[in-house]
Amino acid sequence: MTGLGFQxxxxxGAARRGRLSTAHGTAETxxxxxxxxxxxxxxxxxxxxxSTGAEIVLGNTYHLMLRPGAERVERLxxxxxxxxxxxxxLTDSGGFQVMSLAQLRDIDERGVRFQSHIDGAKxxxxxxxxxDIQRRLDADVTMVLDECTSWPIEAGPAAESMRRSMRWAExxxxxxxxxxxxxxxxxxxxxxxxxxxxxxxxxxxKIGFDGYAIGGLAVGEGRDHMLTTVRQTASLxxxxxxxxxxxxxxxxxxxxxxxxGIDMFDCVIPTRSGRTGQAFxxxxxxxxxNARHAEDPRPIDQDCACPACRTYSRAYIHHLVRAEEILxxxxxxxxxVHYYQDLMRDIRASIEADxxxxxxARFAAEQARGDIAPV
Amino acid sequence: MTGLGFQxxxxxGAARRGRLSTAHGTAETxxxxxxxxxxxxxxxxxxxxxSTGAEIVLGNTYHLMLRPGAERVERLxxxxxxxxxxxxxLTDSGGFQVMSLAQLRDIDERGVRFQSHIDGAKxxxxxxxxxDIQRRLDADVTMVLDECTSWPIEAGPAAESMRRSMRWAExxxxxxxxxxxxxxxxxxxxxxxxxxxxxxxxxxxKIGFDGYAIGGLAVGEGRDHMLTTVRQTASLxxxxxxxxxxxxxxxxxxxxxxxxGIDMFDCVIPTRSGRTGQAFxxxxxxxxxNARHAEDPRPIDQDCACPACRTYSRAYIHHLVRAEEILxxxxxxxxxVHYYQDLMRDIRASIEADxxxxxxARFAAEQARGDIAPV
Numbered sequence: 001m002t003g004l005g006f007q008x009x010x011x012x013g014a015a016r017r018g019r020l021s022t023a024h025g026t027a028e029t030x031x032x033x034x035x036x037x038x039x040x041x042x043x044x045x046x047x048x049x050x051s052t053g054a055e056i057v058l059g060n061t062y063h064l065m066l067r068p069g070a071e072r073v074e075r076l077x078x079x080x081x082x083x084x085x086x087x088x089x090l091t092d093s094g095g096f097q098v099m100s101l102a103q104l105r106d107i108d109e110r111g112v113r114f115q116s117h118i119d120g121a122k123x124x125x126x127x128x129x130x131x132d133i134q135r136r137l138d139a140d141v142t143m144v145l146d147e148c149t150s151w152p153i154e155a156g157p158a159a160e161s162m163r164r165s166m167r168w169a170e171x172x173x174x175x176x177x178x179x180x181x182x183x184x185x186x187x188x189x190x191x192x193x194x195x196x197x198x199x200x201x202x203x204x205x206k207i208g209f210d211g212y213a214i215g216g217l218a219v220g221e222g223r224d225h226m227l228t229t230v231r232q233t234a235s236l237x238x239x240x241x242x243x244x245x246x247x248x249x250x251x252x253x254x255x256x257x258x259x260x261g262i263d264m265f266d267c268v269i270p271t272r273s274g275r276t277g278q279a280f281x282x283x284x285x286x287x288x289x290n291a292r293h294a295e296d297p298r299p300i301d302q303d304c305a306c307p308a309c310r311t312y313s314r315a316y317i318h319h320l321v322r323a324e325e326i327l328x329x330x331x332x333x334x335x336x337v338h339y340y341q342d343l344m345r346d347i348r349a350s351i352e353a354d355x356x357x358x359x360x361a362r363f364a365a366e367q368a369r370g371d372i373a374p375v
Numbered sequence: 376m377t378g379l380g381f382q383x384x385x386x387x388g389a390a391r392r393g394r395l396s397t398a399h400g401t402a403e404t405x406x407x408x409x410x411x412x413x414x415x416x417x418x419x420x421x422x423x424x425x426s427t428g429a430e431i432v433l434g435n436t437y438h439l440m441l442r443p444g445a446e447r448v449e450r451l452x453x454x455x456x457x458x459x460x461x462x463x464x465l466t467d468s469g470g471f472q473v474m475s476l477a478q479l480r481d482i483d484e485r486g487v488r489f490q491s492h493i494d495g496a497k498x499x500x501x502x503x504x505x506x507d508i509q510r511r512l513d514a515d516v517t518m519v520l521d522e523c524t525s526w527p528i529e530a531g532p533a534a535e536s537m538r539r540s541m542r543w544a545e546x547x548x549x550x551x552x553x554x555x556x557x558x559x560x561x562x563x564x565x566x567x568x569x570x571x572x573x574x575x576x577x578x579x580x581k582i583g584f585d586g587y588a589i590g591g592l593a594v595g596e597g598r599d600h601m602l603t604t605v606r607q608t609a610s611l612x613x614x615x616x617x618x619x620x621x622x623x624x625x626x627x628x629x630x631x632x633x634x635x636g637i638d639m640f641d642c643v644i645p646t647r648s649g650r651t652g653q654a655f656x657x658x659x660x661x662x663x664x665n666a667r668h669a670e671d672p673r674p675i676d677q678d679c680a681c682p683a684c685r686t687y688s689r690a691y692i693h694h695l696v697r698a699e700e701i702l703x704x705x706x707x708x709x710x711x712v713h714y715y716q717d718l719m720r721d722i723r724a725s726i727e728a729d730x731x732x733x734x735x736a737r738f739a740a741e742q743a744r745g746d747i748a749p750v
Contacts, residue, residue, distance in 0.1 A: 040695065043701040044683070068669070068694045076672055076690050084686050089640040294443070297451055307420070313461050315451050319414065319443045326704055 004141065004183030004210040012233070012356035014261040016181040017348055020056070020242055022088040022140035023078060025179025027055040029242060029263040032254065032340045033090060035271065039073075042271045043285035043326070046084035046297040052306065052334070053341040056111050057138075060268045061133050062097030064083055066116045066123065068308030070136040072205040077235050078138030082350045090141035090266070091189075093130045093172075094173045096148045096215075096247070107147065118176065126174040126343075127171035141341040142174040146187045151220035159190040159199075165189045165201040167170065173207050185244060191216055192225045201236035214262075219249045227256055234261040251280060251343055256364050258347055259356060270336035275329045277321050284367045288332065292374050299353040304371070307331075378467070379516065379558030379585040381617045387731035389636040392723055394432070395617055397515035398556025399455060402430040404617060405722050407629065407715045408465060408644065413438045414448075414458040417646045418701070418708040421459035425503045427486070427681065428716040431515075433641045436508050437472030441498065445511040449500040453513030465467040465641070467517035468562075469506045469521045471590075471622070482522065484539065502546035506559075510552055518588065519547040523561045526595035533566040534574075540564045541578040548582050558585030559603050562574040564609050566591055567600045576611035579637060586617040588656070589637075593623045602631055609636040611733075626655060626718055630738050633722055634731060645711035650704045655714040659742045663707065667749050668693040681713035682706075 018029040020212035023292040025225035032042045032076050034049055037060045041049045049057065059079055064070060065369030076082050080090055095112070098105060102114035102123075111126030130145035146165040149158055176184045186204035190196030203213060214233050217226045230245060237243050244264035245257050254265050270280065286293075288300065299309035302315065308317065320328030350359035380396030393404040407425055409416045412435045416424045421627035424432065434454055439445060451457050454464055470487070473480060477498075486501030505520035520541040524533055544561050551559045561579035564570030579587060589608050592601045605620060612618050620632050629640050647656065652664040656676035660689035661668070661676065674684035675692065683692065683706035695703030725734035 028621070038698045038700055039691070039700040040700050043705070045702065045705065046686070068699055069688070072670060075670060076688065082688070084691075084693055157609055279723070295447060295450060307422070311421070313451065313457070315415070315443070315455055316459075323413045323442055325413055325415050326701060327415040327420065330420065330705065332577075336558075 002180055003178065004181070004242075006211070006240065008240065010352050011356070012086040012351040012354045013259065015258050015347075015351045015356040016263055017351035018242065018263055020088065021181070022056075022183070022265075024086060024088045024140050025055070026090050028348055030254075030344055030351075031056055031122070032266050032344045033264065034337050034340075035060040035266055035268045036083060036085070037268075038067065041333070041337065043264075043275065044271075044337065047086075048334055049055050049337065050087075053345060054337065056090060057085055059089055059137060059139065060097055061090045061091050061094035061130065061137070062101065062125075064091075064137060065094060065125075065133050066118055068120075069186070069263040070133040074136035074138070080138060088140045089138075090264075091134045091137055091139035091143065092246075093143040093145040094125050094146050097361055098125060099148060099150075100188045110166070110256070123259065127168040128175040131172055131175040140182055140244045141211065142176060142182070142184045144169045144184065144186050144209075146189055146215055146242065148216050148219070149189065149191050152190070153191050155191075155193050158189075159196050162189040162191075162196050162200050166200060169204060170207055173209070178312045185209055185211040187213040187215040187231060187246070188237075192221050192229050194229075195234045196233050197229060198236060201233060205236075205238060209241070210246060211264075213244040213246050214235045215246045217245070218253075220368070223253070226253075227260065230257055230262065231260045246375070251340070252364075252367065254343065255347065255360055256328055258351075259360060270340045271333045274332035274336040277332065278336075279332060280336050281371065282366050283369045283371050286371050288314060288321055289320050290318075296310060296374060298372070300335055301339065304335065306335045306363075307334040308338075377507075377555055378553065378615075378652050379556065380678065381586070381615065383615065385727050385729070387729045388634065388725040390633050390639055390708050390722075390726045390731040391636055392726040393617065393638055395463065395639075396556070397431075397558070397681045398554070399461060399515050401462045402428070402463050405629075405633045405719055405726075406431055406639050407719045408639065408641040409712050409715075410435070410641055410643045411458065412643075413462070414454060415424065416712065417663075418650065418704045419646075419712065422698035423709055424701075424712065426461075426571075427713040428696055428720060431465060432460055434458075434464055434466045434512065435472055435512065436466050436469035436512070437476065437500075438501075439466075439512060441471060441496075445508040449511035449513070450732065455513060457528060457705065463515045464513075465639075466512055466518065467621075468518040468520040469500050469508070470520050473500060473696075474523060474525075484542070487518070502543040503550040503645075506547055506550040506552070515557055515683055516586070517551060517557070517559045519559065519561055521545045521564055521590055523591050523594070524564065524566050526566070526691050528566050529569050530566075533568055534571050537564040537571050537575050541575060544579060545582055545615075548584070560584055560586040560588050562588040562590040562592045562621070563612075567596050567604050569604075569607050572608045573611060576608060580613060586619060587637075588619040588621050590621045591624070592620070593628075595710065601628075606634055606635045618712040622731070627739075627742065628717070629718065630722065630735055631681070633726075634735060645715045648706045649707035649711040652707065653711075654707060656746065657709050657741050658744045658746050663689060663696055663747050666692075673748060676714065678719065679709050679710065679714060683710040683713075695700065699745045
């Protein structure tokens with residue numbers, strides 16, 4: 001195998017059922033990657049993450065380069081060993097977090113200089129350094145360094161930024177060390193402007209990548225703009241390569257994006273909103289802090305087989321979250337990550353059966369039922 | 376079975392190897408009870424607690440009466456079901472925490488009135504209410520309400536407080552509802568004064584309890600005073616009933632107290648100090664935050680079989696704790712509770728082999744070796 005393998009197993013409309021093959025094993029697609037920012041999916045052991053059915057996780061280059069440092073992770077045998085995740089790992093390039101977290105950012109053709117949000121240390125991220133860091137981390141899927149533009153943005157600045165990201169993509173490709181089972185993804189930019197997205201996609205396909213991501217969305221442009229852009233962009237990408245919509249989303253956004261031909265997703269929503277008390281269920285999200293759960297002996301989701309639902313009542317988890325007990329964060333995160341993996345399993349099965357449209361209708365109807373009535 | 380069963384299986388000097396039998400199963404003694412303050416051993420699932428070998432856990436009446444409330448726990452089927460702990464549970468009486476946590480305490484013959492540290496609500500705890508709450512929680516082992524005196528304290532006030540606690544003990548006995556497999560423990564008070572301890576023990580034995588606890592120690596009196604008092608008090612207690620030294624302690628304090636005839640322990644040290652970065656090992660405690668662990672690929676304790684030690688390096692846990700990741704708290708707590716249960720297993724085995732004195736010497740020598748050298 002050279003680079004990453006990607007097998008297209010079935011389709012249902014534009015929805016695709018595939019399999020990503022990496023140096024550390026395979027991941028069935030459409031896949032949702034739990035986010036392991038600082039080499040841990042927050043509040044979960046790696047065993048717990050595996051138990052949900054997740055096959056590939058995401059690590060954040062920005063966080064890991066600052067702490068514990070890419071060189072240290074490399075000396076310790078790479079990210080897989082470090083965090084007990086022998087399966088596939090995708091790392092982002094650090095560009096997005098530099099823009100959202102670091103201080104005193106200074107971006108130019110060379111790259112981006114910034115101060116660490118942890119200790120104020122001066123750091124630099126260039127396309128070449130982003131490749132170097134991700135190689136040291138031993139990421140199966142490496143992402144090119146790009147600039148994720150904010151919203152709103154005019155077409156002019158969006159074009160300038162996108163074109164620089166494309167030049168960076170070329171430098172990333174040149175710097176990326178090819179190894180069997182390891183691959184590099186390009187990232188389409190261009191905000192909501194179709195002609196910019198087309199130009200970006202064309203540039204990336206010309207360079208040639210193992211997969212293609214759609215970046216720069218879910219930054220405030222609204223759901224219609226987002227899905228329209230995904231639809232247009234996905235149609236410009238090679239059918240035989242995986243497509244990754246970065247940083248989304250809510251269950252309904254994932255369901256809608258799969259219908260547009262997306263294969264991979266990542267998002268902090270299941271873990272982050274779990275920590276604030278939001279639980280996803282087959283009847284829509286609930287807030288476990290709500291007083292109506294205080295004496296409810298039923299699980300968060302009676303159709304869920306996660307340990308939180310198999311073992312504990314809403315009343316107990318309500319109590320834990322109200323009391324700010326760590327176990328509350330643990331159980332909420334576990335349930336939500338499990339819910340997302342259940343969703344992906346259902347999505348994959350419905351594509352295999354060429355019934356994705358019916359699945360979408362059923363999903364929407366189920367979510368609209370609303371939470372089970374209080375006891 | 377009426378009340379609690381206690382079988383003495385072996386002795387080694389004054390050290391005792393026994394078995395406590397309750398309505399929810401047995402616990403081998405000497406036993407260490409992880410503290411599940413608010414119906415959770417902090418940062419651990421009940422499964423994780425079980426995996427350490429713990430057979431009995433402690434719940435705090437004070438915390439549970441305030442949130443979620445004893446009546447609510449009762450309506451939800453009791454504490455065992457609520458927190459997924461089908462095994463034996465001991466609850467304290469709430470007296471200690473009222474004194475250390477609540478506001479505007481007002482104590483008299485009737486009981487203690489206070490304001491909740493959570494919402495300022497006015498509450499009252501009397502001997503009768505303490506029995507009522509623990510019955511509703513469905514505790515296998517109920518503790519009498521007592522006053523844990525602070526340190527330093529003169530003999531006069533210590534005597535007054537102890538005598539009131541003895542009158543409360545009598546009221547607790549009268550209010551306690553006898554059920555097979557459920558039992559009530561008295562608590563010896565009297566600070567460091569031998570004549571007061573003797574008077575207290577005599578009073579309790581006259582009332583008659585299923586077990587006897589030693590309270591009012593480890594409050595600042597120092598290790599010598601503490602162990603001298605335990606030695607004297609234990610010698611006054613019935614040999615056929617379990618003895619529980621409340622609220623300690625560090626591994627060396629447990630080892631020393633077992634030699635004085637103590638059967639049961641509880642302490643927040645393994646979980647609380649785990650959350651601050653202290654890990655217990657067979658070569659003494661280490662602070663995982665220390666920079667020398669930053670690249671150490673070895674486990675916290677190479678002789679430990681807990682999931683943290685089997686799976687993760689010191690370097691990884693160091694990183695997690697430094698980065699304030701929840702998984703760091705989870706793994707440190709898991710390891711420490713596992714270490715304590717390993718210690719209790721070793722203690723029990725050495726008593727069975729009538730080799731407790733040799734065990735104590737070996738334990739002290741091992742702890743004195745100091746941490747393994749850095750790689």
